[in-house]
Each structure stands twice: as C-alpha cells, then as structure tokens.
Amino acid sequence: MIVLMSDPPRTSxxxxxxxxxxxxxxxxxxxxxxxxxxxxTVEHVRAVVERLGYRPDPAAARLARKSRTRVVFVxxxxxxxxxxxxxxxxxxxxxxxxxxxxxxxxxxxxxFSPDALARHLVGLRGRCDAVVVMGQDHPxxxxxxxxxxAHDVVVVTLVSDxxxxxxxxxxxxxxxxxxxxxxxxxxxxxxSRAGSVGIVMGSRALRDHAERLFGFEQVxxxxxxxxxxxxxxxxxxLSARTEPAVAKLxxxxxxxxxxxxxxxxxxxxxxxxxxxxxxxxxxWICHELTPQARQALLSGVADAxxxxxxxxxxxxxxxxALATLSGERVLxxxxxxxxxxxxxxxxx
Amino acid sequence: MIVLMSDPPRTSxxxxxxxxxxxxxxxxxxxxxxxxxxxxTVEHVRAVVERLGYRPDPAAARLARKSRTRVVFVxxxxxxxxxxxxxxxxxxxxxxxxxxxxxxxxxxxxxFSPDALARHLVGLRGRCDAVVVMGQDHPxxxxxxxxxxAHDVVVVTLVSDxxxxxxxxxxxxxxxxxxxxxxxxxxxxxxSRAGSVGIVMGSRALRDHAERLFGFEQVxxxxxxxxxxxxxxxxxxLSARTEPAVAKLxxxxxxxxxxxxxxxxxxxxxxxxxxxxxxxxxxWICHELTPQARQALLSGVADAxxxxxxxxxxxxxxxxALATLSGERVLxxxxxxxxxxxxxxxxx
DNA sequence: CTGAAAGCGCTAACAC
DNA sequence: GTGTTAGCGCTTTCAG
Numbered sequence: 001m002i003v004l005m006s007d008p009p010r011t012s013x014x015x016x017x018x019x020x021x022x023x024x025x026x027x028x029x030x031x032x033x034x035x036x037x038x039x040x041t042v043e044h045v046r047a048v049v050e051r052l053g054y055r056p057d058p059a060a061a062r063l064a065r066k067s068r069t070r071v072v073f074v075x076x077x078x079x080x081x082x083x084x085x086x087x088x089x090x091x092x093x094x095x096x097x098x099x100x101x102x103x104x105x106x107x108x109x110x111x112f113s114p115d116a117l118a119r120h121l122v123g124l125r126g127r128c129d130a131v132v133v134m135g136q137d138h139p140x141x142x143x144x145x146x147x148x149x150a151h152d153v154v155v156v157t158l159v160s161d162x163x164x165x166x167x168x169x170x171x172x173x174x175x176x177x178x179x180x181x182x183x184x185x186x187x188x189x190x191x192s193r194a195g196s197v198g199i200v201m202g203s204r205a206l207r208d209h210a211e212r213l214f215g216f217e218q219v220x221x222x223x224x225x226x227x228x229x230x231x232x233x234x235x236x237x238l239s240a241r242t243e244p245a246v247a248k249l250x251x252x253x254x255x256x257x258x259x260x261x262x263x264x265x266x267x268x269x270x271x272x273x274x275x276x277x278x279x280x281x282x283x284w285i286c287h288e289l290t291p292q293a294r295q296a297l298l299s300g301v302a303d304a305x306x307x308x309x310x311x312x313x314x315x316x317x318x319x320x321a322l323a324t325l326s327g328e329r330v331l332x333x334x335x336x337x338x339x340x341x342x343x344x345x346x347x348x
Numbered sequence: 349m350i351v352l353m354s355d356p357p358r359t360s361x362x363x364x365x366x367x368x369x370x371x372x373x374x375x376x377x378x379x380x381x382x383x384x385x386x387x388x389t390v391e392h393v394r395a396v397v398e399r400l401g402y403r404p405d406p407a408a409a410r411l412a413r414k415s416r417t418r419v420v421f422v423x424x425x426x427x428x429x430x431x432x433x434x435x436x437x438x439x440x441x442x443x444x445x446x447x448x449x450x451x452x453x454x455x456x457x458x459x460f461s462p463d464a465l466a467r468h469l470v471g472l473r474g475r476c477d478a479v480v481v482m483g484q485d486h487p488x489x490x491x492x493x494x495x496x497x498a499h500d501v502v503v504v505t506l507v508s509d510x511x512x513x514x515x516x517x518x519x520x521x522x523x524x525x526x527x528x529x530x531x532x533x534x535x536x537x538x539x540s541r542a543g544s545v546g547i548v549m550g551s552r553a554l555r556d557h558a559e560r561l562f563g564f565e566q567v568x569x570x571x572x573x574x575x576x577x578x579x580x581x582x583x584x585x586l587s588a589r590t591e592p593a594v595a596k597l598x599x600x601x602x603x604x605x606x607x608x609x610x611x612x613x614x615x616x617x618x619x620x621x622x623x624x625x626x627x628x629x630x631x632w633i634c635h636e637l638t639p640q641a642r643q644a645l646l647s648g649v650a651d652a653x654x655x656x657x658x659x660x661x662x663x664x665x666x667x668x669a670l671a672t673l674s675g676e677r678v679l680x681x682x683x684x685x686x687x688x689x690x691x692x693x694x695x696x
Numbered sequence: 697c698t699g700a701a702a703g704c705g706c707t708a709a710c711a712c
Numbered sequence: 713g714t715g716t717t718a719g720c721g722c723t724t725t726c727a728g
Contacts, residue, residue: 059447063407181694183693184691188536188537315682334659334660336696338657345528346687
C-alpha cells in the first residue's frame with residue numbers, strides 16, 4: 001500500500017567520465033571552467049554532462065573541498081538599525097557557513113558616496129569569492145560590480161538592487177509592491193476622511209526608496225484621490241534630520257491624515273508625531289521591524305510596519321552566493337523574499 | 349584589512365574515538381543509540397562527545413548513508429484546495445529529498461474521522477522513518493502519534509497541531525495570532541460603521557479553526573465593541589454547505605458589515621456574496637491564498653487573505669524530520685512559519 | 697561486545 | 713593536456 005518512489009539512479013562524476021572516455025579530473029576541470037583542457041574535449045564533456053543530466057552532489061563537493069570560500073558583505077555605514085540587524089544576521093550564519101566550508105565578513109561603507117563604494121568594491125577583487133552588496137544604483141557602482149563579475153567574483157545585491165549590472169542575483173523584496181501595499185493600507189486605514197498625506201524618504205538616489213515611492217504614488221493617485229500627496233521630504237535616513245522636518249510638516253499641515261515613511265530615521269518621526277499630540281489621528285506606516293518600530297506599533301503610534309526579514313535575506317544571499325559558485329541548483333521559490341505586513345496583533 | 353575568521357578546528361568522529369580509546373564504529377553506535385555496547389562504554393563515549401563538543405558533519409553522514417530515509421505525509425482527503433497545494437509541494441521537494449537520501453509519499457485520510465486517522469497512523473509503524481501529519485487534535489490521534497513516537501518514528505504535525513502528543517515538532521502558523529490579525533484588519537477596514545459580523549468555520553473540532561476563532565473573538569470584543577459577532581457557522585470546509593449557509597445569513601442579517609472565513613469552502617462563500625450584490629459593502633477576510641482566493645482579492649470581493657505558505661511548510665517539515673532523525677542542529681528562526689497578509693496590491 | 701576496512705561522490709595534489 | 717590517487721568525515725558490512 002505504501003509505495004515509495006524507486007531510486008532514480010543518480011549519475012555521478014564517474015559515470016560522466018566513463019561515458020566521455022576521459023578521467024575524473026578532466027570532467028572536474030570542465031565543470032569548473034578551469035584551464036588546461038582542449039576545446040574539443042571541453043565541448044565533448046559538456047555534451048555528455050548534458051545528455052546524462054548530471055548534477056553534482058553538493059554534500060560530496062563540500063566534503064572534499066579544502067579551501068574555504070570567502071564571502072564579503074558590504075553594507076552601509078551609519079546608524080541605521082535595520083543595517084545593524086543585517087550585520088548581526090551575518091554573524092549568526094557563520095556557524096552554518098563554516099559547515100559549508102565558507103566564511104563571511106561585514107564591511108561598512110558610506111552608501112551616499114557612490115565613488116567610495118565603487119572604489120571599495122573594486123578593491124575586493126581577488127580577495128574573496130563572493131560579494132553581497134547593499135548599495136546605491138549609480139553608474140560608478142554598476143561599473144564596479146561588473147568589474148568584479150568580470151574577474152569571476154559572484155556578486156549578489158541586497159535590499160536595493162542594481163539591475164543594470166551583471167550581478168548574479170538580487171535578494172530583497174519587490175519595492176514597488178511594498179509602496180503599493182503601504183498605500184493600500186494607509187488608504188483603507190484612513191477611511192473616508194479627506195486630507196493630506198506626507199512622505200519621508202532617505203533619498204531619491206536610493207533605488208529601493210524610489211521604487212517604494214513610485215508604487216505608493218501610483219496607488220494613492222488611482223485609488224484614494226480624496227487624499228492629497230505632499231512632496232516627499234528627504235531625510236538621509238537620519239533621525240536628526242527627519243525629526244525637525246516632520247515637526248515642521250505637522251505644524252504646517254493641520255489636515256494631515258497619513259504619513260508614509262519610506263526609509264530609516266523613524267525614531268525622529270515617532271518623536272515628532274508623539275510630541276504633536278496628533279499621533280492617534282494620523283495613520284503612520286513605515287518599513288522594517290526594528291525594536292523601535294515594534295514599540296511604535298504596540299503603543300499605537302505606528303499603524304502598520306512593512307518588513308523584510310533580515311535573517312532570511314542574509315541566509316538567502318549566502319545560499320545563492322555559494323550555489324552560484326558551485327553550480328548547484330537553487331529553489332527560486334525558497335529564495336523569494338516576502339514582504340511582511342505587521343500590525344499590532346501579529347507581531348512575532 | 350580583510351580579516352577572515354580563523355577556522356574553528358572541528359572535532360571529528362575520529363577525534364572522539366581516539367580520545368575515548370575506542371573505535372569509530374563504537375562511537376557511531378553510541379551516537380545512534382544502537383544496541384551492542386556495554387553500558388559503561390556508552391557512558392564514557394557520551395562523556396567524551398560532550399567534553400569535546402562534537403557535532404556530526406551532516407554532509408559526510410549523508411554521503412556515507414546507504415538506505416534512504418522514508419517520510420510519509422498524511423493529509424486530509426477531500427476537495428480542499430489548500431491541501432492539494434501541500435500535496436503538490438511535497439512532490440516538488442522530491443528532488444531535494446533525493447539529494448538528501450530521502451523519499452516521501454502523500455497519503456490522504458479523512459480528517460473528520462479521528463479513528464480512521466488514528467488507525468492509519470498506527471499502521472505506518474515500521475513502514476517509514478518519519479510521519480508528517482495534518483490531523484485533528486483528538487485523544488485517539490494523540491495516542492496514535494505517541495505510539496509511533498514510542499517506536500522511534502519521528503512525528504511532525506503540520507498546519508494544525510496536536511500539542512499534547514509527543515510529536516517532535518509542529519510546523520505551521522500561530523493560529524491565535526492569525527485570528528487576531530483577521531479581526532484587526534476586519535475592524536479597521538469596516539471603520540466606524542456599526543453592524544454585525546459573520547463567522548464561517550469548518551468545525552470546532554479542528555484545533556487550527558478553534559484557535560483562529562479564539563483570537564478573532566478576543567480582539568473583536570475588546571477593540572471593536574461596536575461590531576456584534578454572530579454565532580459561527582460550521583460548514584465542514586465544503587462549498588456545498590457554506591454557500592447556502594452564507595446565503596441564508598445574508599438574507600437574515602441586513603446589517604452585516606463583515607465576514608470572517610476561518611477555514612475552507614471559500615468558493616461557496618464567494619458565490620453567495622456575489623449573488624447577494626452586497627460584496628462591496630461587506631469586508632470579507634479569509635485564509636489561504638488559493639487560486640480562487642487570489643481571484644476574489646483581485647475582483648474586490650475579498651478584502652484580505654491571511655496565508656500560510658504551503659511550500660515553506662512542506663520544506664520545513666522535511667528539514668525538521670530529517671534533522672531530528674540525524675541529530676542535526678536546526679535554525680529555529682529559519683523554521684518559523686510566518687503568517688502572510690495579502691491585499692490586492694501585494695499579491696505575489 | 698568491539699574493531700578494521702571499504703566505500704559514498706567529489707576535490708586537489710601530483711604525475712605523466 | 714590529461715590521468716592517478718589520496719583523502720574529506722561518516723556509515724556499514726564483516727570479522728573477531
């Protein structure tokens with residue numbers, strides 16, 4: 001009655017070598033694109049690999065590998081709590097990475113300076129096998145990424161993509177969707193009241209912020225035309241700048257019914273909202289479930305938090321980097337980073 | 349400038365064997381609780397393992413293992429779309445499982461019949477290594493699970509827990525939180541309008557449904573007292589039963605402003621709502637992002653869908669089952685199944 | 697009861 | 713250019 005699937009006889013390196021009439025080492029060379037094999041042989045082996053549907057066994061590879069693969073995380077410097085969470089998560093996967101014969105380090109570089117970032121990236125060439133970078137989508141950065149890729153380092157973009165570059169993968173949420181979702185929640189939470197809606201972002205130069213803004217404006221314009229959008233305030237993700245800016249906004253806009261915080265600096269926004277005494281009449285939606293955001297949700301100052309799970313992102317970036325390096329298969333479904341919506345009642 | 353962490357020198361089976369003054373085979377026997385080792389030796393080896401902080405290398409173990417571990421998924425029979433999705437996802441992990449020297453099969457059994465389920469479970473004894481079961485929390489089922497556990501089969505509960513049993517793990521969302529979240533969204537979406545709120549569930553006997561109901565009632569009572577909860581309708585998760593029941597409800601309750609569908613049978617609910625012509629004035633929240641639910645969301649009939657990702661659940665159940673069998677470490681954070689909130693704007 | 701030894705499928709020296 | 717060979721850390725016969 002219980003029928004277990006019969007073993008599909010996996011084909012091994014050995015099988016490929018035999019079928020191709022060459023040695024293990026040659027197949028290995030071809031598979032890893034290493035030099036020292038005649039072009040004809042390469043093609044022949046490739047064909048056999050294809051025909052036999054050969055897939056390397058990752059466990060065996062891991063076991064046999066001597067050197068550790070080195071991955072470097074390049075994250076924004078500064079006081080951004082979410083970035084600190086990413087940093088922590090990198091340290092948390094270290095034991096797992098060690099088991100995979102890999103190591104990681106985190107380096108913090110100023111995101112708002114594209115050429116510093118680009119220089120840093122290029123400097124990584126030859127010093128590591130993979131780079132996971134959260135940076136600005138800027139021509140200099142793009143060029144730096146392409147340079148790395150040209151020298152066989154696997155590049156994965158994190159949180160904010162650089163789509164025109166030759167990076168192997170992007171790990172992060174769909175930020176246009178995130179903006180649309182924020183608009184949807186904000187619009188529905190505000191209800192039938194009319195009024196204005198403020199927007200605070202780090203900078204238009206940050207692709208993730210720009211995408212969220214785009215999605216947000218799109219939905220607000222079409223679905224909630226009775227709410228008027230105020231021009232976005234750029235606060236460089238710093239509470240020291242968002243706080244006075246929002247305070248001024250609150251003073252000026254007496255009909256403010258909603259506020260969308262696209263980036264960081266939420267501590268400042270929360271302070272301004274609380275001090276105004278109008279926190280409960282203003283629907284505030286922000287991103288990333290930091291300890292402060294959680295507290296704001298619990299106290300009712302924030303109405304919803306749209307989150308991307310730092311742990312999932314870091315683990316996914318590592319898996320993708322290693323898988324790309326070793327030619328393993330990835331389950332795309334498993335690597336899709338979902339956008340979490342947190343209300344007071346479903347805080348984890 | 350780049351400092352990569354130095355290799356923490358892993359201790360291997362060899363090290364343990366040498367330190368304990370026994371052979372590899374003996375350590376292996378102790379580690380796997382196999383018979384044929386003197387009690388004194390067992391204790392000694394255990395102590396050394398402890399002292400050296402030995403952790404087996406899963407890749408090496410996988411590689412060396414001859415036989416495949418067999419896992420059986422026991423899912424509800426019937427026409428539940430979400431269950432079909434789980435079933436599909438099991439088939440989707442088969443290649444991955446094969447790589448891990450494991451196989452899986454799905455068996456569908458009537459959930460609403462505890463003793464049929466219990467009998468089936470007990471019958472699995474000796475025929476597999478792990479059982480993943482989505483079933484009713486009923487004394488007979490609990491006893492059957494305990495019986496399996498007593499015979500060394502790893503049991504993982506899926507979607508709906510049987511917490512009083514000795515199952516190794518539960519994979520699923522926190523259903524009380526899910527109910528609370530539904531209430532929160534429903535209350536906020538309804539806004540200031542007063543009226544009544546209907547509830548449709550499969551059966552109070554299903555623990556996940558009961559937990560959702562509990563969470564929902566909790567938040568509705570305390571946060572939205574202007575909305576009156578109608579007594580839950582039990583529709584056995586069948587559209588053939590939910591449709592007439594909801595039609596009657598709509599006819600009777602002219603002041604209905606919200607509807608919470610806790611379980612399945614949503615096709616019937618949607619049909620009744622649409623036929624009534626009041627779909628856009630009633631906030632409808634349901635569970636599980638099936639193709640129909642997605643369509644209902646897009647057409648505006650459903651206002652929010654609370655989801656648990658079938659793929660994540662199946663993969664997590666497999667990882668946990670295998671890890672438990674081999675004594676591997678699991679990352680609890682990675683195995684937590686999150687509750688997804690879907691609105692029209694963040695459909696994946 | 698316990699130990700020796702043969703692999704699992706791959707990588708990486710080193711030899712030809 | 714290409715082949716041989718010695719392991720990686722564990723499981724699993726098979727001998728004692």
